[in-house]
Amino acid sequence: xxxxxxxxVLLVIPVLFGVSVAVFLMLRLIPGDVVxxxxxxEGAASPERLAQLRALFGLDRPFHEQxxxxxxxxxxxxxxxxxxxxxxxLPDILTRLxxxxxxxTMAMLLSLCIALPLGVLSAVRxxxxxxxxxxxxxxxxxxxxxxxxxxxxxxxxxxFARGVLPTSGFTPPSQDIGGNLRSLLLPSVALAVxxxxxxxxxxxxxxxxxxRQEYVTTARSKxxxxxxxxxxxxxxxxxxxxATIAGVQVGYLLGGAIIVEQIFALPGVGTLILNGILQRDxxxxxxxxxxxxxxxVLVNLAVDVLYAYLDPRxxxx
Amino acid sequence: MADSKAVSxxxxxxxxxxxxxxxxxxxxxxxxxxxxxxxxxxxxxxxxVAFAAVFAPYLSPEDPLEMNPTQLLQPPSxxxxxxxxxxxxxxxxxxxxxxxxxxxxxxxxxxxxVLAGVSLGLVAGYFGGLVDDLIARVLDVVFAxxxxxxxxxxxxxxxxxxxxxxxxxxxxxxxxxARLARGTTLAVKERxxxxxxxxxxxxxxxxxxxxxLPNVAAPLIVQTSLSLSLAILAExxxxxxxxxxxxxxxxxxxxxxxxxxxxxxxPWPVVFPGLAIVLAVLAFNLIGDGLRDxxxxxxxx
Numbered sequence: 099x100x101x102x103x104x105x106x107v108l109l110v111i112p113v114l115f116g117v118s119v120a121v122f123l124m125l126r127l128i129p130g131d132v133v134x135x136x137x138x139x140e141g142a143a144s145p146e147r148l149a150q151l152r153a154l155f156g157l158d159r160p161f162h163e164q165x166x167x168x169x170x171x172x173x174x175x176x177x178x179x180x181x182x183x184x185x186x187x188l189p190d191i192l193t194r195l196x197x198x199x200x201x202x203t204m205a206m207l208l209s210l211c212i213a214l215p216l217g218v219l220s221a222v223r224x225x226x227x228x229x230x231x232x233x234x235x236x237x238x239x240x241x242x243x244x245x246x247x248x249x250x251x252x253x254x255x256x257x258f259a260r261g262v263l264p265t266s267g268f269t270p271p272s273q274d275i276g277g278n279l280r281s282l283l284l285p286s287v288a289l290a291v292x293x294x295x296x297x298x299x300x301x302x303x304x305x306x307x308x309x310r311q312e313y314v315t316t317a318r319s320k321x322x323x324x325x326x327x328x329x330x331x332x333x334x335x336x337x338x339x340x341a342t343i344a345g346v347q348v349g350y351l352l353g354g355a356i357i358v359e360q361i362f363a364l365p366g367v368g369t370l371i372l373n374g375i376l377q378r379d380x381x382x383x384x385x386x387x388x389x390x391x392x393x394x395v396l397v398n399l400a401v402d403v404l405y406a407y408l409d410p411r412x413x414x415x
Numbered sequence: 416m417a418d419s420k421a422v423s424x425x426x427x428x429x430x431x432x433x434x435x436x437x438x439x440x441x442x443x444x445x446x447x448x449x450x451x452x453x454x455x456x457x458x459x460x461x462x463x464v465a466f467a468a469v470f471a472p473y474l475s476p477e478d479p480l481e482m483n484p485t486q487l488l489q490p491p492s493x494x495x496x497x498x499x500x501x502x503x504x505x506x507x508x509x510x511x512x513x514x515x516x517x518x519x520x521x522x523x524x525x526x527x528x529v530l531a532g533v534s535l536g537l538v539a540g541y542f543g544g545l546v547d548d549l550i551a552r553v554l555d556v557v558f559a560x561x562x563x564x565x566x567x568x569x570x571x572x573x574x575x576x577x578x579x580x581x582x583x584x585x586x587x588x589x590x591x592x593a594r595l596a597r598g599t600t601l602a603v604k605e606r607x608x609x610x611x612x613x614x615x616x617x618x619x620x621x622x623x624x625x626x627x628l629p630n631v632a633a634p635l636i637v638q639t640s641l642s643l644s645l646a647i648l649a650e651x652x653x654x655x656x657x658x659x660x661x662x663x664x665x666x667x668x669x670x671x672x673x674x675x676x677x678x679x680x681x682p683w684p685v686v687f688p689g690l691a692i693v694l695a696v697l698a699f700n701l702i703g704d705g706l707r708d709x710x711x712x713x714x715x716x
Contacts, residue, residue, distance in 0.1 A: 116556030127572035237453075237704070241697035243648055245655045245668075246689035249675045253682055353561030357652055361675075371564075372656060375571035387568045391560045 102406060110399050114392060118172065121388045122165050125380055131157055135378050136181055177385045182377050187385045191367060195389060197268060198359065198366035202351040204279075204286035206344065209294035214340075217301025221309065221336075222328060232298065239295030244354050248288035248361045255284065266363045285362045289354050293347050300343045304336040311335075338405070345401035349394045356390075447709035454705020460698035464691075468514040475508035479665045488681040498683035500674065506684060509665035510691050516666045517695055520581055520650040520659075521643045527585025528642060532592025533631065537623050539593065540600025547597075554590040562587045566649055567658065575658040584649045588642050595638055599631045633710050640703035644696045651692050667692045 128135065133151045152158050156167055171178065177187040220232035252265045263284055269277035308314065309332055317331045318324075356368030363369070367386050374382035448454050467474060483503030491498045497506035539550040557565070569583035570576075603609060604627070612622050653659035654668030662669055667688040674684030 112552065113555055113559050116552065117559050120556050120560075121568075124568055124572050127569065129574065237697060237700055238693070240700055241644070241693050243651050243655075243668075243671075243689070243692050243696075245652060246671055246685070246692060249671065249678065249685055250689065253678050253685070256679070349561035350563075353563035353567075356564065356567065357656065360656065371567065371571075375567065375575075375658065380572070383568065383571050387560075387564060390564055394561055395559050 103403060106399065106402055106406075110395060113395055117391050117395065118169060118388065119165070121384055121391070122168055124384060124387070128380060132181065132380055133157065135380065172388075178381045180374075180379050180382050182379045182382075187382055190370060190382075191385055191389050194365055194367045194370055195393070197364055198352065198355050198368060198390070199393065200271075201282055201285055201289065201355045201358065201364065201366060202348065204282055205289040205293060205351050205355075206348065208286055208290040209297055209347075210344070212290075213294045213297035214301055214337075217298045217340075218305055218328070218333060218336075220298070220302045221305030224306065232302070236295045236299045236302075239291045240299075242291060244288050244292060245357050245361060247291060248285070248358055251284050251288060252361070268362075268364045282364075285358045285364060288361075289351060289358045292354075293351060296347060297340060297344060300340050301336065304339045305332060308332045308336040341401060341405055345398050348397045348401075352390050352394055444709050448705050451705045451708060453701050454709075457698045457701025457705065460694055461702065464514050464695050464698060465518065467511045468518045471512045471515050475505075475511040477505040477508045479504065479508040479512040480663050481505075488677065488684070490681065490683060497687045498681065500670070500684040501677050506670075506687050509670060510667070510687055512665045513667040513670065513688060513691060514695070516577075516660055516664065517647050517650060517692075520577065520584070521646040524581045524584035524646045524650070525588065525639060525642045527581065528588035528646075529592055529635070529639065531585070532589040533596045533628075533635070535589070536593040536596025536598075537600055537627060537631070540597040541604065541619065541623055541627065550593065550597075554593055557586075557590045560587075562645075563649060563652060566653060567656070570653060570658045575661065577660050577664075580650055580653050580659040583653075584646050587649070588646065591638060591642065592635070595634055596631050599634060600627050603627050603630045637703055637707045637710060640699050640706055644699035644703065647692070647696055647699070 125132070131152075132155055133148060136151065137148070149158070156164050159167075168178075175188055177191070179186050180190075216232050216235075220229045223229050255263055255265055264277075264281045265284060267281060269281045271278040309328075314327060314332055317327045322331075355366060356371060358364075359366040359368035360372055367390055371383055371386035371390075374380070374386060481504060483499065486495070486499050486503040488501055489495055489499040489503075495505050495507065497510060500506055500509070535550050535554075539547040560568075566580075566583040566587045569586060570579050573579040573582070600623075609622060609626050612626050617625075650659055650666070651668035651671075654666040655672045657669075657672060660666030660669050662673065670688035671685050671692075674681075674688070678685055
């Protein structure tokens with residue numbers, strides 16, 4: 099087990115390295131370079147000024163040196179400065195990341211609370227009206243864009259229940275924990291729906307698969323109550339693929355959070371990235387994308403480790 | 416990230432174990448598909464959307480770009496079935512033209528993903544070894560990014576435009592196809608007919624093209640239908656954020672974006688384009704589910 103865990107943790111390193119290279123390469127996609135972007139608003143600049151600025155950003159050095167310098171900064175906690183506000187980027191990200199992570203976590207918990215019971219119900223009552231209803235809900239949930247759902251929820255609340263729930267802004271948990279949860283309620287519902295649909299569908303098909311297995315038949319023929327068979331024998335095994343998908347879905351939630359934050363004016367990394375894109379503040383975009391991707395990789399690591407404890411079938415040598 | 420992460424979010428499209436080629440004749444598949452009520456419903460919705468996209472110039476009652484200052488933000492009426500937007504443009508006409516943009520972006524970006532992904536997957540699976548390892552590492556990195564985040568990053572750097580949106584969505588969905596094609600290739604490669612072809616001296620290109628590719632097709636079809644739904648959602652999301660289709664072009668996502676700023680005055684510019692997105696995405700999801708059930712006898716009732 100320990101060996102498996104060590105191997106799994108070590109496997110993350112090349113992926114994180116690859117992510118950092120990819121994020122660094124992203125800057126290469128800009129037409130021209132950062133200096134052109136900065137000077138774009140100032141009109142024509144003299145060749146000396148251009149060269150001076152390029153040297154300042156290290157753009158005159160070979161590519162691998164630029165990368166190593168950037169990576170070195172990254173590892174020592176220096177993400178550079180915004181080219182619009184000149185503020186250091188790291189503190190901004192560190193204050194904003196918890197908002198994004200809290201939003202994604204709440205959305206995941208919400209989805210699981212609804213997806214698991216409904217998915218099991220649907221599988222146990224296969225081909226009944228309940229099953230059809232759950233399947234249709236799943237398909238529609240999968241098809242609703244989160245930004246539209248969010249907009250419609252804001253419309254509904256401001257028309258029929260004005261003031262009941264905040265539709266914009268964020269209350270930090272340090273200030274008021276109840277207010278904090280309320281300020282994230284609508285955003286996390288908007289974010290959760292598609293995820294809930296996917297997990298529900300997965301729970302259903304996974305349960306159906308498990309209920310066909312021999313050990314379930316054996317449990318039934320031993321005369322166990324159906325309840326015990328479903329919850330003690332089937333569900334535990336059916337949850338394994340659901341956990342895998344839930345890990346993958348964290349990526350969807352983190353990505354979706356970017357959109358949802360924008361709509362509800364939440365001060366997360368998503369709004370930082372989007373404003374960065376709109377203001378062509380590339381170092382900020384780069385850093386934001388890097389942190390969200392790294393969070394995703396680490397969450398998946400956590401899921402895999404958790405899995406190693408949960409999965410009764412597998413013993414990692 | 417181990418192979419467990421190769422699983423697509425859809426239970427069916429599991430690569431690896433489930434990807435064993437299923438021999439199904441076309442007629443058989445069609446019969447099973449048309450017996451599935453949900454799939455038929457999906458097909459009908461898609462037919463309507465595709466019809467609107469193809470015949471937009473003849474179907475739309477007005478020019479989707481024509482502004483009318485005397486008719487701003489009108490509710491639905493006999494003249495304007497879906498009302499008008501903040502420039503007095505006819506929403507129905509814009510929704511109809513929006514179908515064209517949505518399907519166009521979906522088709523192009525999924526084509527990019529299929530071509531790039533399947534080529535990578537076939538090469539990785541067929542040649543194995545170092546090539547396989549290299550491709551796998553690169554795909555692991557792409558998989559490490561949440562899809563919409565990566566698409567955002569690429570469009571953000573390349574600059575907001577329709578073309579860049581299609582490229583970004585294409586790149587984002589490439590790894591799914593690569594894994595799918597790789598898994599199937601590995602399974603098929605060991606089979607007798609491929610070994611026979613190798614022994615008889617056929618070239619690699621011929622073996623891949625004639626013997627392996629046809630077997631990759633079945634899981635690919637299901638994935639393509641599901642990817643189209645995701646691509647349409649992605650385009651709508653990027654356009655909603657102002658990074659995809661640029662105004663005044665009538666993309667559904669753009670329409671929701673501009674509409675939501677004035678939603679207190681009139682909800683219709685948001686409601687109808689949003690419903691159009693839901694229907695188009697739903698159609699591909701229904702068809703994808705139907706195709707999966709028809710192609711995979713294990714999951715059938």
